[in-house]
Amino acid sequence: MRRLPRIGVIGGSNPTMEALKIAYETGKLIAQKGAILVCGGLGGVMEAASKGAKDANGTTIGILPGGDLNSANPYIDIPVATNIGYLRNAMVVLNSHSIVAIDGSYGTLSEISYALIYGKKVFGLYTWEIPEVVKCKNPEEAVNLALKEALNVINRKP
Amino acid sequence: MRRLPRIGVIGGSNPTMEALKIAYETGKLIAQKGAILVCGGLGGVMEAASKGAKDANGTTIGILPGGDLNSANPYIDIPVATNIGYLRNAMVVLNSHSIVAIDGSYGTLSEISYALIYGKKVFGLYTWEIPEVVKCKNPEEAVNLALKEALNVINRKP
Amino acid sequence: MRRLPRIGVIGGSNPTMEALKIAYETGKLIAQKGAILVCGGLGGVMEAASKGAKDANGTTIGILPGGDLNSANPYIDIPVATNIGYLRNAMVVLNSHSIVAIDGSYGTLSEISYALIYGKKVFGLYTWEIPEVVKCKNPEEAVNLALKEALNVINRKP
Amino acid sequence: MRRLPRIGVIGGSNPTMEALKIAYETGKLIAQKGAILVCGGLGGVMEAASKGAKDANGTTIGILPGGDLNSANPYIDIPVATNIGYLRNAMVVLNSHSIVAIDGSYGTLSEISYALIYGKKVFGLYTWEIPEVVKCKNPEEAVNLALKEALNVINRKP
Numbered sequence: 325m326r327r328l329p330r331i332g333v334i335g336g337s338n339p340t341m342e343a344l345k346i347a348y349e350t351g352k353l354i355a356q357k358g359a360i361l362v363c364g365g366l367g368g369v370m371e372a373a374s375k376g377a378k379d380a381n382g383t384t385i386g387i388l389p390g391g392d393l394n395s396a397n398p399y400i401d402i403p404v405a406t407n408i409g410y411l412r413n414a415m416v417v418l419n420s421h422s423i424v425a426i427d428g429s430y431g432t433l434s435e436i437s438y439a440l441i442y443g444k445k446v447f448g449l450y451t452w453e454i455p456e457v458v459k460c461k462n463p464e465e466a467v468n469l470a471l472k473e474a475l476n477v478i479n480r481k482p
Numbered sequence: 483m484r485r486l487p488r489i490g491v492i493g494g495s496n497p498t499m500e501a502l503k504i505a506y507e508t509g510k511l512i513a514q515k516g517a518i519l520v521c522g523g524l525g526g527v528m529e530a531a532s533k534g535a536k537d538a539n540g541t542t543i544g545i546l547p548g549g550d551l552n553s554a555n556p557y558i559d560i561p562v563a564t565n566i567g568y569l570r571n572a573m574v575v576l577n578s579h580s581i582v583a584i585d586g587s588y589g590t591l592s593e594i595s596y597a598l599i600y601g602k603k604v605f606g607l608y609t610w611e612i613p614e615v616v617k618c619k620n621p622e623e624a625v626n627l628a629l630k631e632a633l634n635v636i637n638r639k640p
Numbered sequence: 641m642r643r644l645p646r647i648g649v650i651g652g653s654n655p656t657m658e659a660l661k662i663a664y665e666t667g668k669l670i671a672q673k674g675a676i677l678v679c680g681g682l683g684g685v686m687e688a689a690s691k692g693a694k695d696a697n698g699t700t701i702g703i704l705p706g707g708d709l710n711s712a713n714p715y716i717d718i719p720v721a722t723n724i725g726y727l728r729n730a731m732v733v734l735n736s737h738s739i740v741a742i743d744g745s746y747g748t749l750s751e752i753s754y755a756l757i758y759g760k761k762v763f764g765l766y767t768w769e770i771p772e773v774v775k776c777k778n779p780e781e782a783v784n785l786a787l788k789e790a791l792n793v794i795n796r797k798p
Numbered sequence: 799m800r801r802l803p804r805i806g807v808i809g810g811s812n813p814t815m816e817a818l819k820i821a822y823e824t825g826k827l828i829a830q831k832g833a834i835l836v837c838g839g840l841g842g843v844m845e846a847a848s849k850g851a852k853d854a855n856g857t858t859i860g861i862l863p864g865g866d867l868n869s870a871n872p873y874i875d876i877p878v879a880t881n882i883g884y885l886r887n888a889m890v891v892l893n894s895h896s897i898v899a900i901d902g903s904y905g906t907l908s909e910i911s912y913a914l915i916y917g918k919k920v921f922g923l924y925t926w927e928i929p930e931v932v933k934c935k936n937p938e939e940a941v942n943l944a945l946k947e948a949l950n951v952i953n954r955k956p
Binding site for chain 2: 799800804859861865867870874875876877878879880881888889892893916
């Protein structure tokens, strides 16, 4: 499991229906392509993407703000408790080789910021328009690009 | 000292000359109006604002990414060591009643995000254009608005 | 995987040969009894216990101090990057239902402290003598007790 | 203020009356000798020591577990909000040049552990008996030794 690419999915906990569908599709594609899905472990975009990944027999990691493993949404295989609240946003990004951002509010913006601070590429679907975020047309494009980048990161010489 | 308003100044460590001047002026005004300046304690906008505050006999708090108190710039009165790297960005914001953002890159964007997550108002000078950030014309306008907001926060009934 | 008990193994990065053997045996027993091993992801007791778990086809989670997933020892299946240094010690404990402490220095003592702060039971093998730490004779006793406690925690009504 | 020695006082939030008296005396001596008192900012030993320091016109820094500056005890001049709960224990220690430990439970034990991890000297008054903690007879001995050590740390060549 350790050698698999990890794609982070970040996005709002109160998304539109459209964003939920996109998140579900994104999670499903991540699993179908053999990558692990990493997210913040709670509801909204995080839960929809996790459900998508599980429906395709994928593996999901949820980096939680609280200290209780049971606070993860039902589609998380590996909950990680942090008990540092919103500071865990940086850890969602640190534990991913590349990121897909969907919709989202200020929490998502903080995660995009940390991704760019740490030099991780972000592929965006209907999210914040930030210069270095690669705007994608649909989940397929975003996941293809995110997977390619994740494999690049893994194979890069240290 | 505890009852004084605290205004956070956030901004890049590699700013333009123009941003440095604005930061210096902002720090000076914060001190002249009797508020404490809070920042990330390092160079660039943080150092220029701290120098401005000290030139006006103000007080400065620097929330550092590292564990060494000596890593603060020379104009910090009260360095605070955290040793949690960029996660300290959230703490710069938590320790301020209101924020002035000047120029800046992704670190500044993460601080703006945390400010808005925590419900703190941000007044912007030549910085990221984010809907809830109040765009200001000059340091005087930004500091006046930030001070008014800080006093509102302090006097708000819990 | 989410429903499995998680047993944390904490201990020094520079242990005695005897402690390494005990750690290996402890990790092996944890895996044989169907629990997930959680540790700090690095060398010494952490690595020996992880190797034991993998030799028995178990699953291992390593909560790392740094931000690089590759810094985990080779027997970690699921590395978790935190980038908060020794503060991650609290997270090793938060992600375990019960703890086995083996040998160890001040890092281990901080983990024992956090376990007791968070109300998690600690079973000790040649480690710090702290009143609430249950002193065990050998890995079998420690893992049996830790597993029983982990199952208690999981089945406790919220 | 930046050049002054900082002495951390750690200890329980539910201390005995005797420990409270010792904490008050310790805080008073720290201030009388011109050092800044650093603590966790809440009640019990932290509050008694802070009151002692303020009664001698000293300066007090409180590193809080929560995000609200108003949660500090009334004798804290400079509250520092962290919002990371018990993980802030490491920061109490990082912000001190040396430590006096008084009484205390597992929180105090975690702070002693972090002090020793970070190479800071701890002077103990009726607290955990840990080999490297220097057992002292009374507040005067503890503060004298802690001050001497703090000045050593400050004057040490980097």
